[in-house]
Amino acid sequence: MNIKVILGVLVVAVSLYFAVDSFNSNNIEYTNFEQAITMEKKVQVKGVWQSELETDYNPNKNTFTFFMKDDNEKSVKVILYGSKPNNFEIATSIVAKGRFRDNIFYANDILTKCPSKYEGDSKAVQRTL
Amino acid sequence: MFGTLLIRIAFASAILSSLLYFYSYFKKTSTMTSWARMFFHFGVVSIMFSSALMIYFIMTHHFEYNYIWGHSSTDLSPSLLFSTFYAGQEGSFTLWALLTGLLGIFLLQYSIKRNYEIELMSIYSLIYASLLLMIVVKNPFTFIWEVFPADLLKSGIPNVDNYIWVDQAKGIWAQIPTEGRGLNPLLQNYWMVIHPPILFLGFTALAVPFAHAVAALLKKDFTFWIKVAKPWVVFASLSLGTGIILGGYWAYETLGWGGFWGWDPVENSSFVPWLTSVALIHTMLTQSNSGSFLKTNFALSILSFILVLYSTFLTRSGVLGDTSVHSFVDPGMLVYWLLIGVMFMFMIIGFGLMIYRSKDMPKIEVKHTILSRDFALFLGAAVLVLLSFFVALGTSSPIITNIIKGKISAVDISYYNNTALPLTIILALLISFGQLLWWQSSKLDQFLKSLIVPSILSLIGTIFAIYIGVNEIFILVYIFSSLLALFVNIYTAYKISKETAKHVGGSVAHIGLALMLIGFITSSKYDDKKTLSLEQGKSYSTFGYNFIYEGYSQVSPNRYAFDIKIEDGKSIHKVAPIMVFNPQDNNLIRHPDIINLYTKDLYVSPVSLEEPKNLGTDLELLPNLKSTHENLSILYKSFTFEVVKGKGNLITVPLEISENGKKEIINLTMTMEKGNVSYSESNFGKYNLKIKTVSTGADSKSKPIIITVNSSDISNQVNKETLIAEISVKPFINLVWIGTVLLLLGFIITIIKRVKESNINY
Numbered sequence: 001m002n003i004k005v006i007l008g009v010l011v012v013a014v015s016l017y018f019a020v021d022s023f024n025s026n027n028i029e030y031t032n033f034e035q036a037i038t039m040e041k042k043v044q045v046k047g048v049w050q051s052e053l054e055t056d057y058n059p060n061k062n063t064f065t066f067f068m069k070d071d072n073e074k075s076v077k078v079i080l081y082g083s084k085p086n087n088f089e090i091a092t093s094i095v096a097k098g099r100f101r102d103n104i105f106y107a108n109d110i111l112t113k114c115p116s117k118y119e120g121d122s123k124a125v126q127r128t129l
Numbered sequence: 130m131f132g133t134l135l136i137r138i139a140f141a142s143a144i145l146s147s148l149l150y151f152y153s154y155f156k157k158t159s160t161m162t163s164w165a166r167m168f169f170h171f172g173v174v175s176i177m178f179s180s181a182l183m184i185y186f187i188m189t190h191h192f193e194y195n196y197i198w199g200h201s202s203t204d205l206s207p208s209l210l211f212s213t214f215y216a217g218q219e220g221s222f223t224l225w226a227l228l229t230g231l232l233g234i235f236l237l238q239y240s241i242k243r244n245y246e247i248e249l250m251s252i253y254s255l256i257y258a259s260l261l262l263m264i265v266v267k268n269p270f271t272f273i274w275e276v277f278p279a280d281l282l283k284s285g286i287p288n289v290d291n292y293i294w295v296d297q298a299k300g301i302w303a304q305i306p307t308e309g310r311g312l313n314p315l316l317q318n319y320w321m322v323i324h325p326p327i328l329f330l331g332f333t334a335l336a337v338p339f340a341h342a343v344a345a346l347l348k349k350d351f352t353f354w355i356k357v358a359k360p361w362v363v364f365a366s367l368s369l370g371t372g373i374i375l376g377g378y379w380a381y382e383t384l385g386w387g388g389f390w391g392w393d394p395v396e397n398s399s400f401v402p403w404l405t406s407v408a409l410i411h412t413m414l415t416q417s418n419s420g421s422f423l424k425t426n427f428a429l430s431i432l433s434f435i436l437v438l439y440s441t442f443l444t445r446s447g448v449l450g451d452t453s454v455h456s457f458v459d460p461g462m463l464v465y466w467l468l469i470g471v472m473f474m475f476m477i478i479g480f481g482l483m484i485y486r487s488k489d490m491p492k493i494e495v496k497h498t499i500l501s502r503d504f505a506l507f508l509g510a511a512v513l514v515l516l517s518f519f520v521a522l523g524t525s526s527p528i529i530t531n532i533i534k535g536k537i538s539a540v541d542i543s544y545y546n547n548t549a550l551p552l553t554i555i556l557a558l559l560i561s562f563g564q565l566l567w568w569q570s571s572k573l574d575q576f577l578k579s580l581i582v583p584s585i586l587s588l589i590g591t592i593f594a595i596y597i598g599v600n601e602i603f604i605l606v607y608i609f610s611s612l613l614a615l616f617v618n619i620y621t622a623y624k625i626s627k628e629t630a631k632h633v634g635g636s637v638a639h640i641g642l643a644l645m646l647i648g649f650i651t652s653s654k655y656d657d658k659k660t661l662s663l664e665q666g667k668s669y670s671t672f673g674y675n676f677i678y679e680g681y682s683q684v685s686p687n688r689y690a691f692d693i694k695i696e697d698g699k700s701i702h703k704v705a706p707i708m709v710f711n712p713q714d715n716n717l718i719r720h721p722d723i724i725n726l727y728t729k730d731l732y733v734s735p736v737s738l739e740e741p742k743n744l745g746t747d748l749e750l751l752p753n754l755k756s757t758h759e760n761l762s763i764l765y766k767s768f769t770f771e772v773v774k775g776k777g778n779l780i781t782v783p784l785e786i787s788e789n790g791k792k793e794i795i796n797l798t799m800t801m802e803k804g805n806v807s808y809s810e811s812n813f814g815k816y817n818l819k820i821k822t823v824s825t826g827a828d829s830k831s832k833p834i835i836i837t838v839n840s841s842d843i844s845n846q847v848n849k850e851t852l853i854a855e856i857s858v859k860p861f862i863n864l865v866w867i868g869t870v871l872l873l874l875g876f877i878i879t880i881i882k883r884v885k886e887s888n889i890n891y
Contacts, residue, residue, distance in 0.1 A: 003499055008511065011555065019519045019548050026544035027526065030537040044539070059739050059853045062660045083736040083853065086315060086385070089716040125273070125280045128198070128306035129291075 028097060033074045037100045044097045045070050045105070049088065057083055068096060068105070080107045087112045132186075132270035135179035139226075140265050142172030143258035150251035154347060162247060169237065169254055173230035176261070180227045183269060184214055192306045193293055195273040196220060202311035212321045213312055215329070218445060219269035224326065226260040228333040233257060236337060236361075240344075243357050243887070248344035252478070256336045259471045267464055274303035281305075314709060314718050320379035324372065328399060331369025332437050335402055337361040338409065339434030339479065342427050346482045351423055351490050355413050358430065360883040362413060365433075366406045367876040373399050374869045385721045385734050387857060388653050389865065392545040394449050397524040398440030404517035405433045408510035410879075415506045418568050420493045422507060424483070429514070431479035436521070438472040449527055498570040505563035512556050519548040550603060557610035557646060560639050561617040583620065587612035599655075607650060615643035631882050638875025641868040648864030652730075658857040660736065663693070665850045673697060674731070678852045681738070687711050691735050691852055695724065706735040706854070729860045736853040747821055749833040750784075758838050760788050761816060765834060768823060777801050780823055782834060786813050797836065799823060 029043050036043045045068075049055070053067035053075075064080040078096055088094070091112035098107035149165035152158075188210055192198040200220070201213040215224040233253055240249040274281040274295060281303045282295065291305040312321075338358050345354030376396060377389035390396065409429040412422045443449055446465045497503035522529070523540040530538045565571075565579045590612040591605055599605060622636035659671050663678035670676075679692040690705040704722035711717075724731040748756050750765040757763070764785040773779045778801040785794055791814070798809040799820045810819045821835040 007499070007508070011508070011511065012515065015515050015519070015548070015552055018551055019522060022544045022547040023522065023526070023540060026541040026547070027530065027538045028541050029530075030527075030539070042541075057737050059662055059737065059851065062736070062853070084717060086718045087313075087716060089711075090714050124310055125198075125277045125306060128192070128308040128310065129289075129304060 032070045032072050033076045033105070034070075034072060036105070037103070040099070042097065042099050042108075044095055046093055046095045047071060048093050049091070050075060051089075068094065076105050077103075078105045078107055080110055085110045085112050130270075132179050132182045133268055135175045135182065136223075136261065136264050136268065136270070139172045139175035139179065139230075140258060140261040142168045142175060143254050143261055146172060147251055147254035147258055150247055150254060153247045154251055159247070165250065165254075166237065166246075169233060169250065169257075172254075172257065172261070173234060176223075176227050176230050179270075180214075180223060183220070183223065184211065187211070187213055190309070192309055193273055193303070194269070195271045195276045196269045198273050198306055198309045200309065200312060202309040205312060205317070208319065208322050209312060209317055212316075212325070215325050216312055216316065216321070219264060219267045219271075221325065221329065222260060222263040222267065223269055225329050225332060226257065226264060228326075228330055229257045229260055229336060232330075232333050232337070236340075240357075245341075245344055245348070245354075245357060248347040249340050251347075252343040253336065253340040256340065256475070259474075262471075263464070263467065266467060267461075272303070273306065314711070314716065315384060318383050318720075320375065320383060324375045324379055327368055327375060328372030331365055331367075331372050331399070331403070332441075334361065334365035334368050335406060335433050335437050338365065338406070338430040339475070342430035343479060343482060346427065346486045349486065349489055352416070352420070355416050355426060356887050359410075359413050359417070360880050360887055362406060362409050362430070363876055363880045363883055366403060366410060367873060367880065369399060369403045369406065370876065371873055373403060374873070378866075382723065383720055385719055387658075387721075387732065387734065387855075390653075392520075392523070392542050394524050395444055397520050397545075398444050401440060401517045401521045401524070402433050402436040404513045404520070405429055405436055408513035408517075409433060411506045411510045411513075415503050419497060419503050421495060421497065421503060423490060423493055424487070425507075425510070427483050428480075429510070431476075431483065432514075435472065435476050435479065436517070438468070438475060439521070442468040442472055443524060449524075496569055500566060500571045500573060500576060502563050502566040502568050502571075505559050505566055509556060509559040509563060512552050512559065516549060516552045516556075519552070520545065523548075550607060553646060554603075554607050554610045557607075557614040557643065560614040560642065561610070564617050564621045564636065564639070580617075583613055583616035586616045604650060604654065608647065611643050611646040611650075615640060615647070618643060631878065634875045634878030634882060636875070637878060638872050641871025641873075641875060643868070644864045644871065645868030648861055648866075648868055652859040652862035652865060656857055656859050658855060660853065660855050662739075663852045663854055665852070671856060672731070672858050676854075676856065678854075680850070681852075691738070691854075693722075693733060693852070693854065695731065695733075702731070704731075704733045706733050708735050708738070725863070727863065729858050730862045732857045732859055734855045734857075736855055739851040739853065746838050748836050748838055750836060751833050761813075761838070762787050763836075768834065773800075780820070782820060782823065782836075784818070784836075786818075788814055788816075 029041075031039070031043045031045060033045055033047075036045055047068045047070035050067040050069055055066040057064045062082060064082060064084050066078055066080075067075055068078045069075045078098075080096070080098075085094075088110075093113045095111040095113070096105060096107040097109040097111075098105055100106070146165045146168035149161045149168065153161050153165065186194055187197050187201055188207065190197070190201070190203055196217060196219050197213070200216045201210055205213070213220070215221040233250075236253060237246065237250060240246045283302055283304060284300050286300075287302050289304050291307055292302045293305055295301045295303050338361055341354055341358035341361065345351065345358075348354075373396070376399075380386040380391065381389040406429075409426065412425045412429060416422050416426055446468055523544050526540045527537045530536060561580075561583065562576075565576055587609050591609040594605060594608050599608065618636045618639040622633050622640060625633050625636060657672065661669050661671060661676060663669055663676055665678050665680055668675045668677045674695050674697045677694040677696075679694055681689050681691045684690045684707070688707055688709050690707055693704050693706070695702040695704065702724045704724060706722040707720040709718040709720070719735050721732055721734040723733070746758060748758055748763065750756055750763065753764070753766055755762055755764050765782065766785075768780055768782040771779050771781075780799045780801075782797045782799075783794055784797060785792070787793070793813060795811045795813060795818070796809075797811055797818060797820045800807050808819050810817055812818075817839040819837045819839075821837045823834050
């Protein structure tokens with residue numbers, strides 16, 4: 001019985017160590033551009049695409065460049081490694097994961113949040129009348 | 130109106146049924162059970178009718194209902210229209226409640242035969258009622274004018290065609306939308322029709338082991354309930370597992386994630402209870418063989434269902450916010466607290482009752498040694514629970530970090546991979562050892578002897594992996610242990626099938642899992658990816674194949690297929706990945722196409738289409754200096770700069786332009802407004818002229834203006850239509866698919882066996 005308990009505790013301890021360690025080192029903080037610019041590490045920033053500014057896909061480098069405004073209205077140039085994400089044009093907000101270099105936000109991944117299906121949207125009603 | 134009423138009737142019936150069953154239990158009488166039974170059935174019939182009504186309204190585009198307006202539209206095919214029934218929150222709760230009701234009819238019959246009706250149905254009806262309460266609060270039959278009164282409610286004489294009287298006596302009517310908001314374009318394929326119902330069936334089914342555990346505790350039956358509950362546990366694992374796998378295949382095949390698993394919160398939230406349910410299957414197996422793990426089985430049965438509720442809370446309450454590709458929208462504080470309340474209620478009922486009864490539970494003497502199948506199964510179950518704990522921890526990261534640090538952060542995918550890898554290695558080893566050990570105790574020398582052959586085979590496989598370039602020690606250990614699990618279970622399956630074929634379920638499932646584990650690594654760690662610019666008609670070579678983009682065709686409105694020929698000298702394959710472009714909102718969605726070969730998948734995702742551009746020639750113009758281009762001569766003197774109200778800054782460049790004696794003055798303009806620059810184009814003969822850049826600073830006089838001159842000659846077209854595509858190779862991904870089929874097959878074989886075993890009256 002004793003060895004069994006020790007074995008069990010060992011399994012739990014080792015994996016707990018792995019988990020806590022990974023949990024801390026792989027956490028990507030949610031923040032805004034103003035704070036992100038001072039940080040070295042990878043962060044995620046929520047904001048909206050500024051469709052009126054330059055939005056361009058470069059087929060040679062396979063990068064997608066656009067401007068994004070975070071919740072504090074700070075506008076930043078974003079370069080995504082990849083092409084324009086699915087549902088980008090109809091997204092109500094986007095979340096960019098990446099880090100700053102020379103005042104440009106280099107993103108590895110972008111989540112597009114689709115228009116809310118659950119929340120009331122007067123404009124949407126007006127459009128469908 | 131009628132739909133809302135039906136939901137409320139269903140809720141009231143379920144509550145009544147539960148109360149009458151509890152009354153029967155506490156009063157130890159069966160006088161009321163026929164009433165309880167009747168109310169339960171009545172509740173199920175009500176929800177069936179309200180669901181049917183809902184589907185009817187969806188199919189006939191009744192946009193006066195907010196839910197239908199919000200999720201469907203008139204351009205959807207009948208099957209997709211049907212799927213909007215569960216596309217949103219209200220609808221998916223309705224589906225969940227409906228399935229719980231339907232499953233309850235079978236469960237009721239099942240429990241009557243096994244003399245478990247009163248205890249089992251009292252708690253099951255309560256679960257059913259709780260789900261119905263969700264849709265009583267979040268009613269799918271809410272009228273649209275109740276949500277948008279300011280936009281839609283009007284009074285007087287209706288002046289539109291689409292209206293409904295809200296209160297004719299007072300002259301109040303509501304304008305009804307003629308079109309719905311539609312279904313997310315990404316969801317518009319057949320997977321949407323089959324995947325969610327199967328997943329919800331899994332969620333539904335996990336309520337049954339919970340109800341069994343609670344019923345057993347009420348009845349003070351600590352051993353026999355295992356036999357009664359077992360087939361349901363396997364069934365729940367099977368349906369939830371099928372749902373998860375279908376979701377993975379959907380993501381891979383259609384959504385273009387590039388893989389089948391992304392550790393997304395929504396995937397995780399069904400994976401976590403699945404893991405605990407699989408652990409439960411194993412500890413139940415041990416209890417029915419040796420009587421141990423009595424408390425573990427109660428705990429896991431209760432925990433699995435609580436985790437379903439917790440997952441629902443995570444994905445429905447809005448707490449995860451923006452950390453997932455799936456959309457979660459705050460459903461309102463009422464639903465938020467209702468979800469928490471229901472979760473805690475069942476947690477208290479389940480665990481509370483378990484603690485209350487723990488003094489009555491028989492003390493089972495532990496007879497097995499470390500070297501026994503019992504202990505291997507227990508460790509396996511413990512690892513599964515640990516894994517589910519880590520996945521749950523990662524998924525809950527936004528909540529945890531918010532509480533601890535006051536800042537929201539989510540874990541990266543690497544977190545899951547790092548924690549899952551070591552646990553999976555242990556799991557694979559246990560899957561091998563467990564099959565080679567006897568119940569209670571085994572002899573060490575016998576055990577080691579039986580390990581020799583599979584170990585040698587696995588070692589050969591691992592050396593082969595080193596030979597083809599795998600050099601990470603962790604991955605090699607992973608490959609070795611997965612291979613060991615594979616070979617041991619093939620051997621076991623062979624041995625069992627010679628004796629009693631119906632007992633082969635476990636081994637088959639383990640073979641499937643072992644194949645999946647190998648396939649996970651080969652296809653997602655050793656995949657390779659390249660982005661190609663495929664000029665139409667030209668051949669490009671990569672991964673040993675020639676890729677030729679042949680052109681695109683429109684397959685249906687807004688859908689374009691891009692034909693790519695892939696040849697490797699021996700055979701020719703054709704793929705046609707899809708891009709869906711909606712010109713109304715410029716939205717773009719891509720679907721990959723896949724060539725499934727024996728040893729790998731070629732995964733082709735469209736990235737973008739570069740249409741032929743007439744690039745033209747740039748001319749630098751300096752003031753009062755004549756420039757020439759072909760036969761053109763152009764003279765530029767100065768430009769004007771003015772601020773036009775409402776239009777922004779306007780730059781006008783007058784040009785004197787002549788060709789073969791024909792002379793004209795044309796004005797090129799450039800407008801700048803809030804960073805948005807637009808240019809005017811002017812034609813002269815076969816030429817088209819446009820400003821490229823103008824410097825407006827202090828030294829603008831000395832800097833040249835650059836204009837672009839195009840001619841309509843075809844020879845001037847510089848580039849051809851080019852498709853940018855991402856090509857990836859997924860080695861041995863077939864192992865994953867074969868593995869999933871075997872895994873599920875193993876479950877099915879096991880259910881058949883367990884149902885037969887449970888046919889006993891107590």
